[in-house]
Amino acid sequence: PGRAFHPIVLENGSRPDEAGLLEAGLPGSATLLASDANLGFAAGVNAAAAYGSADWILLLNPDLVPGEGVLGSLLSRLPAAPAHGILGAVRLGDGPRSYGEFPGLLDRFRAPSRVSSTGAPQQVDWVSGCFMAIRRSLFASLGGFDEGFFMQLEDVDLCWRALGAGFVTLVDPRLTFEHPGHLSYVRSGRDLGRDYHHARTRLLTRHRGRVVGWAYRILSGLSAMARTPRRGP
Structure with a gap:
């Protein structure tokens, strides 16, 4: 009771005509921030999170479609336990899951975690930043x-650091969404694969150690070489 959403939208380097359409379509309660350049997801969220004072911050990608009634029920589903610091949702349809285990070198040989499709929130290692609620x-x-x-992987890093600080990450199977994924990359012209390998090297080096980060760079480089078509004699 008495709690409500305060939408904060970051216009992250869009064209002037798109920025105008965005501003015209926002409700009066929204705060619109503008950046001349594409800051990326991590820096963009940090800039937007500096505004507002609510106890929880909800991150939503602009191309995400929440399930029916999800946003209306979200406030009642936020965890009360102080140690529950992050809450995520379940992505529907094809594509990468929106939660999982912390990565390592041998991910392909581990059974991925799955949560029950019904019931209460369940603890996981990380949830996707495209739909994430976190205590401010x-x-x-x-x-x-x-x-x-x-x-790429800034959400996994955040959940990993939160766990190190004593906070648990949960995913609630009653909260669902659809998300096509990577539309921002398509428009930015950046190299998705290169950014991913840079991010994963950074992630593994920080949380698994320099040796693991170094080994990943070697293995990913060898894998890329193996996939490169050979030229004729």
Whole structure:
């Protein structure tokens, strides 16, 4: 009771005509921030999170479609336990899952985690930043997202650091969404694969150690070489 959403929208380097359409379509309660350049996901969220004062910050990608009634029920589903710091949702349809286990070198040989499709929230290692609720106090204490990640794995890093600070990440199977994914990459012209390998190297080096990060760089480089077509004699 008495709680409501305060939408904060970051116009992250869009064309002037698109920015005008965005501003015209926003409700009067929304705050619109503008950036001349594409800051990337991590830096963009950090900039937007500096505004507002609510106890929780909800991150939503602009191309995400929440399930029916999800946003209306979200406030009642936010965890009360102080140690529950992050809450995520389940992505529907094809494509990568919106939660999982912390990665390592041998991910292909591990059975991926799955949550029950019904019931109460369940603890996981990480949830996707495209639909993530996080306590503002926790987000601030962690220094927000690491802006060294442009638009890949910054959410996994944040959940990993939250766990190190004593906070649990949950996924609620009653909260669902659809998300086509990577539309921002298509428009930015950036190399998705290169950004991913840079981000994963950074992630593994920080949380698994330099040796694991170095080994990943070697293995990913060898894998890329193996996939490169050979030229004729």
